[in-house]
Amino acid sequence: MSFGLLRLLFGGALVSMLAVTTWASFQCPLFAVPREVFQHPWFIATLFDAYWGFITFFVWVCAKENSGLARAVWLVAILLLGNIAMASYCLLELSRADPAAGIRGLLVARHDKVGLLGPALAGIGAVVVAVAWFAPAGA
Numbered sequence: 001m002s003f004g005l006l007r008l009l010f011g012g013a014l015v016s017m018l019a020v021t022t023w024a025s026f027q028c029p030l031f032a033v034p035r036e037v038f039q040h041p042w043f044i045a046t047l048f049d050a051y052w053g054f055i056t057f058f059v060w061v062c063a064k065e066n067s068g069l070a071r072a073v074w075l076v077a078i079l080l081l082g083n084i085a086m087a088s089y090c091l092l093e094l095s096r097a098d099p100a101a102g103i104r105g106l107l108v109a110r111h112d113k114v115g116l117l118g119p120a121l122a123g124i125g126a127v128v129v130a131v132a133w134f135a136p137a138g139a
Contacts, residue, residue: 001103003094003097003099003106006090006094006106007091007094010087010090010091010094011087011091013083013086013087014084014087014088014091017082017083017084017087018084021084029132029135030128030129030132031132031133031135050082051079054078054079054082054086057078057086057089058074058075058078060107061074061075061078061089063108063110064093064108064109064110064111065110065111066110066111066112067111067112067113067114069114070111070113070114070115070118073114073118073119073121073122074089074118074122076122076125076126077089077118077121077122077125079125080122080125080126080128080129081121081124081125081128084121085121085125088117088121089117089118092115092117093106093109094106096109096111097109
């Protein structure tokens with residue numbers, strides 16, 4: 001698989017997730033979802049599926065990031081923003097990768113620096129959750 005195709009794939013995932021979450025936030029506040037939805041077995045199963053996927057992806061992040069701080073901020077970003085953070089991480093990795101090293105190089109390259117993207121996404125995720133949590137009902 002080429003780097004260009006991967007950029008298209010993860011760029012599409014990022015744009016579509018930003019679009020659908022923006023659209024959904026204008027339709028209904030995050031914590032105004034009816035209680036029946038939160039209690040529905042398929043909603044619960046879908047949340048488990050999503051968060052186990054996030055943890056699985058995070059294992060790869062841990063293999064690539066040498067810094068405990070980088071690992072921590074990416075964990076927060078992934079848990080709060082899900083596929084938005086994951087697609088962003090993949091696009092960041094593609095921008096840092098050496099195309100001559102191929103996909104194998106992309107998958108195994110290690111990093112020592114924290115960078116700005118992980119902390120920025122973790123902060124944005126925290127703000128989004130805080131705003132959603134403390135927003136007045138019906139706002």
